[in-house]
Amino acid sequence: MPNNALCRKETEVQTISSLEVAEMLGKEHFYILREIEGSKDGKTVGIIPTLLNANFAVSDYFTESTYKDKSGKSNKCYLVTKMGCELLGNKQQGERGIIFTAKYVKRFNDMEQVIYSLDVQQLESSYMLLNERFNAFSETLTEKINKLEAQAEFNHRPSHATKLNWNKVIKNYAKCTADEENIKHIVFARFGISKWEDLTSDKFSDVYGYIRELAEKANMINQVSLFEEDNKKTE
CATH class of the missing domain: 1.20.5 (Single alpha-helices involved in coiled-coils or other helix-helix interfaces)
Structure with a gap:
């Protein structure tokens, strides 16, 4: 993410910051905000107003958030889903749109691989933990059974x-x-x-x-x- 900026809001859906989108497109961030929100003078039709007018769930594409710049000031940004990137890509012309599509597709694929690796690691850790607990339980159970058998054997000795x-x-x-x-x-x-x-x-x-x-x-x-x-x- 450019300028070491981090959006503070996290979502379950994989997203990238509008700041990163701006970097991929080689544009200033305010241009991306204008494409997402539209301009106040109405000359640029924003994606969000269009989605709202058509009764689409904006959160499937964009989620408003904030980031801090180098001075520590909070500024608006958006968390952009893969579908949101597709909408932004459709607004680009020619080679720029192609390059942007290639970049965001690779970015989301990389995130999916990381998440998959984390899921596998979590599964392995969970398995190891369950295995350790099972072994500990099995040892405890075996010990108790042995004690009970020993006690039963003692109880069945002749008086x-x-x-x-x-x-x-x-x-x-x-x-x-x-x-x-x-x-x-x-x-x-x-x-x-x-x-x-x-x-x-x-x-x-x-x-x-x-x-x-x-x-x-x-x-x-x-x-x-x-x-x-x-x-x-x-x-």
Whole structure:
């Protein structure tokens, strides 16, 4: 923008300043204002009055704004859309109109590329931020699940009363202390544990059945032994 002048008003639509239009056309800024607004004497028909008379929305083409010159004084300018540039280009003659069209088309294309690049960067930044948040949430969720699983596993370990009951059942089936310890070791080996605390709740019911099975086998062996001893005595 010439003279480092900046229009203060911003719009969502891509625009360039009427000051930049003047520079592209090689004209003084007041000439561009006159083409946009028209002259007070009516000799120059302005674009804005023409649009208003035809009930067009002027904001689609021009938006009034201000800029500060080198002295700091505020002056009028317009923010010109691409369609506004087309209207200004139509008022130019011959080569000047062609050159102006080429310049403003390139200018708007450049702005579109910048905006596109910014949009892509914003999307990438948003994706990275969402990805970081998702990973953090996933880690937190995994940690909570692990804690819950650990707690659930702990809650499903045999209680003190349950362990006493198993020992009591083994003792009832065992003939002596040696048999009692033997049965317990066999049970531990069967379920892959070294102590009752290692047993999970889904195996609780199996323990009773296995102890009973061991006891029945031990009883059968004892009965066979007694039968063999009786046979020896009668021989």
